[in-house]
Amino acid sequence: MNLLLINVLLALIWAAVTGQFSFLNIAFGFVLGIFALSVIREQVGSVGYFSRARRVASLLLLFLYELLMSAVRVAITVLSPKMNLKPGIFAYRLKVDRDFEITLLANLITLTPGTLSVDVSDDHQYLYIHAIDCSDPDATRRDIAQGFERKILEAFR
Amino acid sequence: MIDSQNILDTAAVISLALLCLSFALTIFRVIRGPTLPDRILALDMLVATAIGFIAIIGIKTGFTLYVDIAIALGLVGFLATVAFARFIMARGHVREREGHPEEYTLQENSDG
Amino acid sequence: MQSTMPSTTFMVLLLPFFAALFAPVLTRLFKHNAAWILALVPVLMFAHFCGFATQISEGEVVTGGYRWIPAFNVNFSWYIDGLSLTFALLITGIGALIVLYSGGYLKGHAQLGRFFSFILMFMGSMLGLVTSDSFLMFFVFWELTSITSFLLIGFDNKREASRRAALQALVVTGGGGLFLLAGLLLIWNVTGISEMSLLLRSGSGLSDSPYYLAIFILVLGGAFTKSAQFPLHFWLPNAMEAPTPVSAYLHSATMVKAGVYLLMRLNPVLGDTVVWQTVLPLFGGTTLIVGTLLAIRQTDLKLMLAYTTVSSLGLLVMLTGFGSEKAIEAAVLYLVAHSMFKGALFMVAGLVDHGAGTRDVRRLGGLMAAMPITFAAAIASAISMAGLPPFFGFLAKEEIYAALWEPGAWPLLLTLVAIVGNGLMFVIGFVVALKPFLGPRKQALSHAHEGPVLLWLGPVVLALASLGTALFSSLTHHLITSPMSSAVAGTPVEAHISLIPHIGMPLLLSAITVVFGIFAYRQVDRLRSTMFRLLETIGWGPDQGFDQFIRGIVRLSFRVTRIIHSGSLETYMKIIFILVALTILVPMVMFDELPNLPKMPESIVRYDLAIMIIAAIGLFSVVLAKDRLTAIVSLGIQGFAVALIFMLFGAPDLSFTQFMVETLSVVILALVMTRLKLTPTDHRPLHEKIIDIFISVAAATAFMLLLLKTVQVPFDPTLSDFFTRFSLSIAHGANIVNVILVDFRGTDTWGEIAVVMVAGLAILSLIRIRARPAEKIAANDPTDGEG
Amino acid sequence: MASSDKTNIDLSVAMITEAPPLADWLVIAPLLLCMVVGAVLLMIRKETRAQPIVAIPGLVALVIVDAALLLHVMANGPVTMTMGRWLPPFGISFTVDILGALLTLTAGIAALAGGIYGAGDVNDTGRRYGFYPFLFLMMAGVSGAFLTGDIFNLYVWFEVLLISSFGLLILGSERGQIDGATKYAFLNLVATTLFLIATGYLYGIMGTLNMADIARKAPNLTDKAPMMTVVSLYVLAFGMKAAAFPANFWLPASYHTPRVVVSALFAGLLTKVGVYALMRITLLLFPAERDTLAIVIAVVAAATMLLGAMGALAQTDFRRLLGFLVISGIGVMFAGIALASPGGVSGTMFYAVHSMIVMTALYLASGMAARASGGFSIAQPRGLYQSHLLLAAISLILFFAVSGLPPFSGFWPKVILVKASLDVGAWWLAGAILLTGFLTTIAVGRVWLHAYWRPDASDTPAEPVSLSPMRDYLPLILLTGLVVLVGLFPQRILELTQTGSEQLLNPLDYIRSVFPQGEVK
Amino acid sequence: MDSFITILVAAMMVIGSAFTLVAALGLIRLPDVYTRMHAASKAGTLGSGVVLIALGIEAGDTGTLTRALAGVAFFLLTAPISSHLLAKASYAMGYRLSDISVVDEMPKAPEAANTADQ
Amino acid sequence: MEALMTLLVGIFFAIAIYLFLSRHIIRILLGVTILGNAVNLLIFTSGRLTQEIPPILSGNAAAARQMVTANPLPQALILTAIVISFSFFAFLLVLAYRAYQELETDDIEEMRFAEPENQQLPPLGY
Amino acid sequence: MRTLIFRTVAPFLSSLMILFSVFVLLRGHNEPGGGFIGGLIAASAFAIYGIACGVSPVRRALYFHPMTLAGLGLLMSSAAGLLSIFAGVPFMTGLWVDVPLFGDTVALSTVLVFDIGVYFVVVGSITSMLLALEERSSD
Ligand code: NA
Numbered sequence A: 001m002n003l004l005l006i007n008v009l010l011a012l013i014w015a016a017v018t019g020q021f022s023f024l025n026i027a028f029g030f031v032l033g034i035f036a037l038s039v040i041r042e043q044v045g046s047v048g049y050f051s052r053a054r055r056v057a058s059l060l061l062l063f064l065y066e067l068l069m070s071a072v073r074v075a076i077t078v079l080s081p082k083m084n085l086k087p088g089i090f091a092y093r094l095k096v097d098r099d100f101e102i103t104l105l106a107n108l109i110t111l112t113p114g115t116l117s118v119d120v121s122d123d124h125q126y127l128y129i130h131a132i133d134c135s136d137p138d139a140t141r142r143d144i145a146q147g148f149e150r151k152i153l154e155a156f157r
Numbered sequence B: 001m002i003d004s005q006n007i008l009d010t011a012a013v014i015s016l017a018l019l020c021l022s023f024a025l026t027i028f029r030v031i032r033g034p035t036l037p038d039r040i041l042a043l044d045m046l047v048a049t050a051i052g053f054i055a056i057i058g059i060k061t062g063f064t065l066y067v068d069i070a071i072a073l074g075l076v077g078f079l080a081t082v083a084f085a086r087f088i089m090a091r092g093h094v095r096e097r098e099g100h101p102e103e104y105t106l107q108e109n110s111d112g
Numbered sequence C: 001m002q003s004t005m006p007s008t009t010f011m012v013l014l015l016p017f018f019a020a021l022f023a024p025v026l027t028r029l030f031k032h033n034a035a036w037i038l039a040l041v042p043v044l045m046f047a048h049f050c051g052f053a054t055q056i057s058e059g060e061v062v063t064g065g066y067r068w069i070p071a072f073n074v075n076f077s078w079y080i081d082g083l084s085l086t087f088a089l090l091i092t093g094i095g096a097l098i099v100l101y102s103g104g105y106l107k108g109h110a111q112l113g114r115f116f117s118f119i120l121m122f123m124g125s126m127l128g129l130v131t132s133d134s135f136l137m138f139f140v141f142w143e144l145t146s147i148t149s150f151l152l153i154g155f156d157n158k159r160e161a162s163r164r165a166a167l168q169a170l171v172v173t174g175g176g177g178l179f180l181l182a183g184l185l186l187i188w189n190v191t192g193i194s195e196m197s198l199l200l201r202s203g204s205g206l207s208d209s210p211y212y213l214a215i216f217i218l219v220l221g222g223a224f225t226k227s228a229q230f231p232l233h234f235w236l237p238n239a240m241e242a243p244t245p246v247s248a249y250l251h252s253a254t255m256v257k258a259g260v261y262l263l264m265r266l267n268p269v270l271g272d273t274v275v276w277q278t279v280l281p282l283f284g285g286t287t288l289i290v291g292t293l294l295a296i297r298q299t300d301l302k303l304m305l306a307y308t309t310v311s312s313l314g315l316l317v318m319l320t321g322f323g324s325e326k327a328i329e330a331a332v333l334y335l336v337a338h339s340m341f342k343g344a345l346f347m348v349a350g351l352v353d354h355g356a357g358t359r360d361v362r363r364l365g366g367l368m369a370a371m372p373i374t375f376a377a378a379i380a381s382a383i384s385m386a387g388l389p390p391f392f393g394f395l396a397k398e399e400i401y402a403a404l405w406e407p408g409a410w411p412l413l414l415t416l417v418a419i420v421g422n423g424l425m426f427v428i429g430f431v432v433a434l435k436p437f438l439g440p441r442k443q444a445l446s447h448a449h450e451g452p453v454l455l456w457l458g459p460v461v462l463a464l465a466s467l468g469t470a471l472f473s474s475l476t477h478h479l480i481t482s483p484m485s486s487a488v489a490g491t492p493v494e495a496h497i498s499l500i501p502h503i504g505m506p507l508l509l510s511a512i513t514v515v516f517g518i519f520a521y522r523q524v525d526r527l528r529s530t531m532f533r534l535l536e537t538i539g540w541g542p543d544q545g546f547d548q549f550i551r552g553i554v555r556l557s558f559r560v561t562r563i564i565h566s567g568s569l570e571t572y573m574k575i576i577f578i579l580v581a582l583t584i585l586v587p588m589v590m591f592d593e594l595p596n597l598p599k600m601p602e603s604i605v606r607y608d609l610a611i612m613i614i615a616a617i618g619l620f621s622v623v624l625a626k627d628r629l630t631a632i633v634s635l636g637i638q639g640f641a642v643a644l645i646f647m648l649f650g651a652p653d654l655s656f657t658q659f660m661v662e663t664l665s666v667v668i669l670a671l672v673m674t675r676l677k678l679t680p681t682d683h684r685p686l687h688e689k690i691i692d693i694f695i696s697v698a699a700a701t702a703f704m705l706l707l708l709k710t711v712q713v714p715f716d717p718t719l720s721d722f723f724t725r726f727s728l729s730i731a732h733g734a735n736i737v738n739v740i741l742v743d744f745r746g747t748d749t750w751g752e753i754a755v756v757m758v759a760g761l762a763i764l765s766l767i768r769i770r771a772r773p774a775e776k777i778a779a780n781d782p783t784d785g786e787g
Numbered sequence D: 001m002a003s004s005d006k007t008n009i010d011l012s013v014a015m016i017t018e019a020p021p022l023a024d025w026l027v028i029a030p031l032l033l034c035m036v037v038g039a040v041l042l043m044i045r046k047e048t049r050a051q052p053i054v055a056i057p058g059l060v061a062l063v064i065v066d067a068a069l070l071l072h073v074m075a076n077g078p079v080t081m082t083m084g085r086w087l088p089p090f091g092i093s094f095t096v097d098i099l100g101a102l103l104t105l106t107a108g109i110a111a112l113a114g115g116i117y118g119a120g121d122v123n124d125t126g127r128r129y130g131f132y133p134f135l136f137l138m139m140a141g142v143s144g145a146f147l148t149g150d151i152f153n154l155y156v157w158f159e160v161l162l163i164s165s166f167g168l169l170i171l172g173s174e175r176g177q178i179d180g181a182t183k184y185a186f187l188n189l190v191a192t193t194l195f196l197i198a199t200g201y202l203y204g205i206m207g208t209l210n211m212a213d214i215a216r217k218a219p220n221l222t223d224k225a226p227m228m229t230v231v232s233l234y235v236l237a238f239g240m241k242a243a244a245f246p247a248n249f250w251l252p253a254s255y256h257t258p259r260v261v262v263s264a265l266f267a268g269l270l271t272k273v274g275v276y277a278l279m280r281i282t283l284l285l286f287p288a289e290r291d292t293l294a295i296v297i298a299v300v301a302a303a304t305m306l307l308g309a310m311g312a313l314a315q316t317d318f319r320r321l322l323g324f325l326v327i328s329g330i331g332v333m334f335a336g337i338a339l340a341s342p343g344g345v346s347g348t349m350f351y352a353v354h355s356m357i358v359m360t361a362l363y364l365a366s367g368m369a370a371r372a373s374g375g376f377s378i379a380q381p382r383g384l385y386q387s388h389l390l391l392a393a394i395s396l397i398l399f400f401a402v403s404g405l406p407p408f409s410g411f412w413p414k415v416i417l418v419k420a421s422l423d424v425g426a427w428w429l430a431g432a433i434l435l436t437g438f439l440t441t442i443a444v445g446r447v448w449l450h451a452y453w454r455p456d457a458s459d460t461p462a463e464p465v466s467l468s469p470m471r472d473y474l475p476l477i478l479l480t481g482l483v484v485l486v487g488l489f490p491q492r493i494l495e496l497t498q499t500g501s502e503q504l505l506n507p508l509d510y511i512r513s514v515f516p517q518g519e520v521k
Numbered sequence E: 001m002d003s004f005i006t007i008l009v010a011a012m013m014v015i016g017s018a019f020t021l022v023a024a025l026g027l028i029r030l031p032d033v034y035t036r037m038h039a040a041s042k043a044g045t046l047g048s049g050v051v052l053i054a055l056g057i058e059a060g061d062t063g064t065l066t067r068a069l070a071g072v073a074f075f076l077l078t079a080p081i082s083s084h085l086l087a088k089a090s091y092a093m094g095y096r097l098s099d100i101s102v103v104d105e106m107p108k109a110p111e112a113a114n115t116a117d118q
Numbered sequence F: 001m002e003a004l005m006t007l008l009v010g011i012f013f014a015i016a017i018y019l020f021l022s023r024h025i026i027r028i029l030l031g032v033t034i035l036g037n038a039v040n041l042l043i044f045t046s047g048r049l050t051q052e053i054p055p056i057l058s059g060n061a062a063a064a065r066q067m068v069t070a071n072p073l074p075q076a077l078i079l080t081a082i083v084i085s086f087s088f089f090a091f092l093l094v095l096a097y098r099a100y101q102e103l104e105t106d107d108i109e110e111m112r113f114a115e116p117e118n119q120q121l122p123p124l125g126y
Numbered sequence G: 001m002r003t004l005i006f007r008t009v010a011p012f013l014s015s016l017m018i019l020f021s022v023f024v025l026l027r028g029h030n031e032p033g034g035g036f037i038g039g040l041i042a043a044s045a046f047a048i049y050g051i052a053c054g055v056s057p058v059r060r061a062l063y064f065h066p067m068t069l070a071g072l073g074l075l076m077s078s079a080a081g082l083l084s085i086f087a088g089v090p091f092m093t094g095l096w097v098d099v100p101l102f103g104d105t106v107a108l109s110t111v112l113v114f115d116i117g118v119y120f121v122v123v124g125s126i127t128s129m130l131l132a133l134e135e136r137s138s139d
């Protein structure tokens, strides 16, 4: 079932990429999708949360907002004549525990300028985050927990 | 009516100038280092800049087919960075000294 | 190409080679008695050639042949005149005796069959040599005699001396052969003739040709090596390492006379010049004297005989070079006589060795009773050798003196040489024939015994032949001597000499020779020790010279090769790029192909210039990078810059591919680097770097100038116009580059993917195949072992 | 996907309208066969037992196809097929004349011998990691190089054979192999790169890549075109590929390192492709430039043959010695190119055929000798004459053949070349050829003395190894038989090479075969 | 409409390029590889992403635009991965944080402990 | 432009050749890549340069069909050459890696197994 | 490099890249791309998959040894060239067929088959090489 979804998704992506939404092309994209997925069949175990499109969209919006804001922040930092940096790495205790969710969270954190996921602890309990401004790690932790992590839990649980 | 080509050309010239400057700075980082990760990062950045460059050229010349090259470049840029990260990992622990080329300890590491 | 019976002659010429193929089988079946069967081959051939005797004695020649290599104007053709016939009869006649003798001599030898093969092949080669008409066929057989004699001399391959002698013979005669080949080809070039018969008939003015001297030297190079003229004589005595039948056959009766045959054959066209008549007697006479002196020194029967062979060859060359009709007649007579007595004496030496177990003359004596037949044959041959009646040698000697006794200092000198030489040969003949047999029997020789019939048949027959030919000299002259002399002289010559001596100068000279000989015979031991001491004092001879030559040429080659092929890739690369620079710059300058100075572009403030600068920065940082990792990353910079350049100049496909390839290159570099424990970079001394910089800048400048010149030539866009025109309309593709790749020039791509595929496989096998156990490799591998 | 823009267009302005006779497919058949069989062998590479079962019939088929092609060319003159139906010079033409066909056939025979020998010599690992695919792809490269009529396509086939040779060279991964392969690879890479560079210049100057097109346009080039320089560059590139002095370092550094069968194939095939290309470029395409360079080529020829023979004299290792003999032979072939007379060129072609066969056979023989007695060093006496008579006999024939002694295959081309040299008064070149023969005789004579005649004096003589009559001796006998046969009956080959040299020296037939209507615009 | 698109495209071009330049500046000015990563792999990606979308808009056909968007999505997908890998690898192999760093809660490999700054 | 490009090609060649002359295989390998680029640029320049008009006859480029497009043939040739040189580069790289493993050096002066430094003089006897 | 984050994302990235590679392959005749570039992208995809998840999953996913794919590719390309013998035209002549399918037409051609062959060769060879390098001294 999940595979089918992904497959359809791939077919649509194909159509989008080729810019030709004819039936034939989508069908062809579907076949290609089978091919592409068959390559990774082992890794595709349980991925199927497509129904929560709305919450995903909300997550996306948050992400885009954060992305833009932080980009500007970093730009200002870089452009300011005297950079007042307090960088550092702090550990973040994860609430999410599925691989997919951890990955998504880590990536979102990374994509947001100012923070960068360095590693996940071996027991998947902690995410180590490098922040360009580490003057108040707890505040950052709170932001993440209230922001991305909560949204992820909403979207995929 | 605005002369759209004129605007685009001006924007392109400005953009290309900015990008060339970016190129220069990035290359400085590649050459200067000082550490290998710095260089790799700079190379990654170089790829990103090149993508922008290609896109600008695409707009400037009207050949939108360049978009595919840009995509492919993003793809392989990723690949290069992954490979280099793997290389750093595989090469083993490093003891770094300011202003000196890197020295490698003999001990081996496994990645995880 | 008309002839009486070409096909029979052809088959006769090939017969020994076929026989050689079957000899081992026959020998396995019949042991040494196969000799009786195999001897039929030369007997048959002898009979065949006898059939020509009357015809040729009437002044005719027998020719025939087949077209062999018409494209190169080479025929398999034979030309039989008096000269060839005599040789053919000697080769086949003595050959038959030798085959029988071999059967006896090598009885029980494990490789007797092989020996028969070799000797039959040798016989065939020699026969081919003397009957060949076309130059190249002659040369083929000439070289074949060298090859077969190489095998025969080295027959006893386990002994170093044999091997050395074989190589020596091959090197000397083979080397001479190359001179001969050049000479023959030069004659061909000068006259346009490539056949003996035509050459002899043409009366061509070869001796007036500006190339005469070159031809003369080249031909002599062949003849003198083959016929062991001083100072190239040394290989012949060494060839005595071969089994005695070989010595008897090759080194007396036949092969060594190939050189003489050559001189005699070409005498009509090359002779009769001052050079010819000076050089030949000079070398011949020297060889005669040196040969006899060296022979005196020997104690081994075979070696003594071998050195006298050298001197006999010298005598023959001297006579041939002397050039007068009588001299030629004398040479012919002596050649025939020598073949008989020397063949016999060698076989006698073998018999003595066989019967008594040694050939050392100092340890031999008193064998007469034990080996009466051998003794008889020996004494008869020795008498012939000494030039005494009633054997054929006498006739020869008389004729020699008759020929040489002419007014003038030069003939007088040669006469003296002949007397000394003959006298000493007289001595050796009798030493060989008398010393082992007379006197008290040495204790060690108590078991000596006469050999079997296979062994003594040969010498006996030859001795009888020596007697018979002398007794029936007019018949001999009619059938053999006169036709041969005519052939050599190029004009009809009649020989008359017989056993009945004419009182005159020749007889007197003979008498002087005999007296000198007897005197010398009595002093032979003193002579020997004198010679011995003399040679000790000199301490060097061409024989050692040969060793020095081989060692020298090997050492020289070794040094030269080590300099050129130093094994250093760095040096190789340096040389290659210096060559590159020279290859481009020298013709450019020499043929005025330098480019014009380029015009400065109007506006150079462009972003493409920026990209070029980036490329250049990337390049320099590759070189200057302090460690190789930086270099690799810098490599990425120049690669991306190139891709951008391609894009800026309208090559998106190239750009696309370059990006991919450049990245993958860097990826693979990184993947491989993980497996290498790197040592820091290039720490060569400055001067080496400066040299490298110089070379690279020179080569790069060369490429650059040529490129500049190339773009200054007007361009012919036909191909690209065509592709642009038909890409969409016929090949259905809008991307012209891709259409070229898969359609217009798809065959290139076909080959290209073959490269990719093979590279993949080659890399796989490189990584997978391990010559050594894995743990050694693991030490270099710092990363995980999973996968 | 495909464009649907298909307006009606007169095809005849762009394409060949008449169908090629089926026989013309012979032009591409050797190449096609090699590529297909090579690909199949690669796909079944893990079926190590099936490899020779597929490969050897494939090689036999290759020889048959090559022979058919040669007969076709002999009957019809140069044959052309332009790929993709595009008019030449736009499509890639394969143009086969006698030179190409004859060398292809000879190469096929050498490959067949190697293929059979490999069945016994190459172990499972070697088969698994591609001995036969490499062999077939190398043959594809060789055949493609001999058959193509397009200079860039020639470059591609050069690369195919080069990379395949890399694969063969490292099949075993021993120290010496890796070291040899390194030098071989880098130096050859430089050589092919020079070829590519020269071709780039050539395209920039002439705007065409088709050889026939080049041949017909070359005489009309303006004086401004830097053709002398470009042709010199070609001579350097091909001289290097052919292992001519002073650019031949790669050969002695590598030929003795791989498996014997690989050395044998290399000796037979690789350098000859360089010689072929040089002949093609200098004789057919740029005769005027060649005339100017003749003296340089002649000096290179003399130096190569003499130094090669000297190199052979200096060796202790039988196989290294053979490598130098390969070089020496190259020098002899260069002599004919320098002379560029009908005799000289036919002599070179003949010598190339001889050298391909005899050098392959010699390497195989050296391998068998080493297997029979445990090593390649001639400093260790090994008494092969006693223990392996047949092998010794064959070796001796090959020794004489390589020295240019009659009545074996090496004799005739040498005589022809000496005569051709004398014809133009180049006595020194003739002398060099003869002296080379002399030195070679000494070199191989010494091998014979030390490795064959000299008895094994060691206390524990090597266990006599029995050599298989089929897998080991068959290829050797096949090649040696040819050596003898060609030596005894050189007429057919000589006729061929003479016609071939006429075709090279008068390119009209070649050009006509590509452009039957004459000038095409 | 056309002119709006033109201006939009022009603006995006300049903004994107400017972002890239900022990233490059960051690459130069920031003190260690970890902080530089913040600038390079995000501001850089964002910059080129904006320009790429500009190209998609300028092209005026959906195919190109979707491709441009897909491309940007792809960058956004890969950029965090490469940063993560690079950072992790650097840290694990002992490339230390710059001296001005205020906190490091990352567990250290034994060899790294003595060199990495607290 | 061609003159400038020629100069760039010259720099490429100079650097490539300089690297080829090094003692370390890795440096030579870098030279191989650069040489490949040098040759490609050479062929590209040799086929003459045109600015920015790709030889593609569809899409937006169709408008430019009347203009002189860049010469497509050298591009195709270079593509083939790139692919080939990439294959060779990959092979050589792995070869260097194996050489390093087997011979325990990447210094070509120390790689003397095929042609050892102390070569033996061949036997001088018979 | 088998980190959680990378391992989770890599399969999707890889399949996306493979998709893209086919896209590039198929449009190559009309726009930049083609078998070679497509093949390189696909090989990069397998490389990423291999680096992230280990080599054996990739090998299992491919089922055939990559070199076998390469051989198949060469075979396909050769066959595409050889097909023209049946049309009586020289080797490697492009043959085009319009196949009607669901009301649309698809232009199939030997040229396309040839390019797909190129794709397979490149995918096979480069993947084989990358995988062999990635996995250790095993085998
Ligand atoms: Na490259």
Ligand code: NA
Binding pocket: C741, C749, F079, F080, F083, G034, G035, G036, G037, G118
């Ligand atoms: Na391609």
